[in-house]
Amino acid sequence: MKLYTADLSPFAGRCRMLIYFKGIEKDVAFAAPTAALGSAEWKKINPTGKLPALITNGRLLIESEVILEYLEDRFPDPPMRPENLEDRALARLLNRICDLYIFEPMFPLFGQMSPRQRDMAIVEPNLAKVMNGVGHLEAFWPEETGPFVFGPACSLADCGVVPTLFFVDRILPAFGVEDPLARHPQVYSYWLAMNKDPLASRVISELQRGLDERRAKAAG
Ligand SMILES: N[C@@H](CCC(=O)N[C@@H](CS)C(=O)NCC(=O)O)C(=O)O
Structure with a gap:
């Protein structure tokens, strides 16, 4: 699994925080975006031109909330959705x-x-x-x-x-x-x-x- 991320992105920061708290850093390779955000080159990877982007099982997932929910489903332990x-x-x-x-x-x-x-x-x-x-x-x-x-x-x-x-x-x-x-x-x-x-x-x-x-x- 590859997460395109950057230090200053709060949305990528959401995903990194979940990854650290779940202890799944070994399952996710962090990568810098291959071109400037918003550029035609970067849009070849993520059509919205934004960060973060997760490549998993040959699929592209974007939007930090969607990535959080996916990682929570895929790595349910420790659970990060409240019980109630x-x-x-x-x-x-x-x-x-x-x-x-x-x-x-x-x-x-x-x-x-x-x-x-x-x-x-x-x-x-x-x-x-x-x-x-x-x-x-x-x-x-x-x-x-x-x-x-x-x-x-x-x-x-x-x-x-x-x-x-x-x-x-x-x-x-x-x-x-x-x-x-x-x-x-x-x-x-x-x-x-x-x-x-x-x-x-x-x-x-x-x-x-x-x-x-x-x-x-x-x-x-
Ligand atoms: N709603 C998106 C927001 C993503 C977003 O705006 N990311 C910023 C970086 S923090 C970005 O890629 N900006 C460049 C652009 O919009 O071209 C999410 O939650 O992932």
Whole structure:
């Protein structure tokens, strides 16, 4: 099985997190994309031009949630879907909040990182939406939990939420929002705990390495 991945991709980071927590690194070869994302060359491998992409049994699977679900079905031990059906639905909901209410509005912000060429008509509404999205995570956060979303074991929700919080934590300060997660107590204490967890923090360090490389390139 081959996973096309990159340090800075939060969506590939979801898949790596599941792979680390399941202990299945020996079953999955990591590969860098063979060409620039979005390029005609890369679209020969993944027609959407995106990451991640999983090649398994001669088939291409894309979309991080689909890859997570596939890996969970293929390697059910340890289980990463919560046992209780409502919690299982909640795990999916938290990941959808990350996709629809946090990443969707965060994407336009990536084009606005430079303060000198910033269009506030793009920044302000999207920044507000991202903060609202984190508020939705807080509102739906399960009670009496920790250190992971659903207690002592990592779930599919953790795989989605950790890379998302990394981006909120690292990108929003560039727009003047200091400590964006500290405004949401449950999400914040979770984030602090994940930074101390050996495997979650491995994913966080990979994302950080990707971000440092991107920033060094941008600085020339
Ligand atoms: N919904 C997709 C999002 C994938 C995505 O947007 N990946 C980014 C990298 S983090 C990408 O490939 N961007 C390049 C592009 O859109 O051309 C998923 O969950 O896998």
